[in-house]
Amino acid sequence: MNRIRRSMLFIPGNNPGMVQNGDVFDSDALIFDLEDSVALEEKDAARELVKQALETFEFNAELIVRLSPLDSPFFEADIEALKKLPINMILLPKASVEGVKVLEKQLRGTNINIMVLIESALGVEKVFDILSTSERCLGLMLGGEDLCVDLNCKRTKSGQELLYARMRVVNAAKALNKFCIDTPFTDVNDEEGLQKDAEFAKALGFDGKAAINPRQIITINKVFSPSEHDIKHSLRILEARDIATKEGKGVFAIDGKMVDLPIIKRAEYIIEVAKKLKLVSDNDED
Amino acid sequence: MRLTKPAKAGTYESNDIYIMIYPTEEDTFIEIESIVSELYGKHIRQVIEAVLKEHNLTNVYVKAIDKGALDYAIRSRMLTAIKRGLEHE
Numbered sequence: 001m002n003r004i005r006r007s008m009l010f011i012p013g014n015n016p017g018m019v020q021n022g023d024v025f026d027s028d029a030l031i032f033d034l035e036d037s038v039a040l041e042e043k044d045a046a047r048e049l050v051k052q053a054l055e056t057f058e059f060n061a062e063l064i065v066r067l068s069p070l071d072s073p074f075f076e077a078d079i080e081a082l083k084k085l086p087i088n089m090i091l092l093p094k095a096s097v098e099g100v101k102v103l104e105k106q107l108r109g110t111n112i113n114i115m116v117l118i119e120s121a122l123g124v125e126k127v128f129d130i131l132s133t134s135e136r137c138l139g140l141m142l143g144g145e146d147l148c149v150d151l152n153c154k155r156t157k158s159g160q161e162l163l164y165a166r167m168r169v170v171n172a173a174k175a176l177n178k179f180c181i182d183t184p185f186t187d188v189n190d191e192e193g194l195q196k197d198a199e200f201a202k203a204l205g206f207d208g209k210a211a212i213n214p215r216q217i218i219t220i221n222k223v224f225s226p227s228e229h230d231i232k233h234s235l236r237i238l239e240a241r242d243i244a245t246k247e248g249k250g251v252f253a254i255d256g257k258m259v260d261l262p263i264i265k266r267a268e269y270i271i272e273v274a275k276k277l278k279l280v281s282d283n284d285e286d
Numbered sequence: 287m288r289l290t291k292p293a294k295a296g297t298y299e300s301n302d303i304y305i306m307i308y309p310t311e312e313d314t315f316i317e318i319e320s321i322v323s324e325l326y327g328k329h330i331r332q333v334i335e336a337v338l339k340e341h342n343l344t345n346v347y348v349k350a351i352d353k354g355a356l357d358y359a360i361r362s363r364m365l366t367a368i369k370r371g372l373e374h375e
Contacts, residue, residue: 016359017301045295045366052362 003062004028004276005179006208006224007217008141010066012037013046019053022061025214026221029062034078035069035093043074047081054085064115066091070099079106089113089138094146095123100133107136115181119143120150124165128172137178141210142169144183155186157193159200170205182206188213198223226270231280234267241267287342293371296355296363303330303355305367308347314338320352333357337364 009027011018013034022030032054038046050065065082067090068074082090083106090107092099095116103114114137118127124147131137144162148155155161162183173180182201185194198209198220209220226234236254241264244252252259274280289309296304318330334348355363 014297015299015302016355017299020301020356020359044369045363048362048366048369049359052358052365056358 002179004273005062005139005181007211007220008064008181008208009211009214009217010037010184013050013065014038014042016049016053019049020057023057023059025217027061027211027214027217028208028221029064029088030059031064031066031091031210033066034074035066043068044077047074047078051081051085054087062089063087064089064091066093066117069094070096070102079103083107083110083112087112089115091115091117091141093117093143094119095130095140097126097129097133100130100137104134104136112136113138116140117143118165118169119146121147123147124168127169128175131172131176131178139179139181139207140169140173141181142166142183145186147183157187157190157197159197166201166204166206174205179207180205182209184210184212185216186212188215191215191219194219195223225277226274226279230270231274234270234274235280235284237264237267238271287372288345289343289368289371290374291371293367293373295366295370296359298351298353300353301355301359302353303360303363304351304353305334305360305363306349307367307371308349309371310345310347312345312347314344314346314348316348316350318350318352320350321354322352326352329357330355330360333360334364337361337368341368343368 005028007027008029008031009025010031010033011022013032032050034046065087067078067082090103090112092103092114095118100114100116114134116130116137118124118140131140142165145155147165148161153161170180185197187193194216201209202223208224211217211220237259240252240254271280289307292308294306296302298304316331316334318327320327320330330352334350338346
């Protein structure tokens with residue numbers, strides 16, 4: 001199965017304290033940021049700091065760098081520095097079909113993949129095309145803050161203004177078998193709000209959620225991990241499936257409810273994720 | 287090689303180092319202020335000297351104010367300062 005991407009923590013690229021300690025927060029992925037969190041006059045310094053850090057330290061998390069936008073004067077220098085580094089993905093801000101094509105061309109001959117940041121009204125409408133532009137493009141993140149500026153609406157805690165965008169990007173990503181990460185929850189002091197927002201995103205089909213503060217990681221990881229109940233129920237389904245197969249039965253029931261292929265597939269997926277997270281062992285399946 | 291102008295890089299934040307470099311007619315001189323000077327002052331100097339040597343830079347006055355930076359951060363701030371100091375107006 002693909003990597004588990006419950007949480008992705010943004011790390012300001014010009015902050016050595018955050019950069020060197022990125023791995024201790026248990027985020028599934030780290031996004032070293034060269035864009036919004038870095039002042040214009042410090043772009044060169046952030047690029048060099050991230051480069052030196054990635055050449056020095058071995059991180060356990062998946063490594064992503066958000067570079068400067070295609071239409072900025074820093075894009076070329078960012079990409080030149082990044083394509084030689086041991087990173088998994090580049091996060092392309094203000095993603096467009098054209099932007100992915102340019103990035104794809106620049107990354108030829110490397111093992112670096114692309115993740116797109118969908119943060120404009122046009123980006124939301126074109127999300128299927130953007131994701132389809134390159135096989136290197138593995139998934140997306142929704143950028144709620146910039147999108148709301150583009151939509152000329154207020155960003156609220158309930159997130160009702162993002163409902164269409166969230167549903168649309170999830171559907172496009174799932175249709176293409178790519179991952180999708182929800183926008184960050186920006187009030188770092190509101191843990192309850194974060195939990196609700198993450199639970200809602202999970203219910204819509206998102207694979208994980210971005211974080212802008214290490215304190216958000218525990219909540220996000222918990223929400224996007226299979227629950228104890230889900231794991232137990234899935235193990236029962238798989239056990240019943242094995243018995244039914246031995247007895248030559250096509251369909252079977254658990255607690256009076258018919259179990260068919262989509263339910264079995266979902267149970268298999270939950271157990272696979274649970275195994276990766278070491279929430280269940282091979283012995284539990286016996 | 288010589289610097290074309292003074293330059294600086296880094297911050298006074300914890301885990302960082304603030305580097306200032308100036309072209310000078312004198313021999314290269316490195317001045318270090320550090321919260322861990324007694325333990326690591328010599329090592330910080332070695333990292334700074336190594337970066338200067340890599341660039342064959344001479345006649346530089348380096349002033350470094352260290353806030354507990356690791357080697358990679360010292361190196362990256364030196365590299366940024368040098369790039370900035372070699373740029374033409």
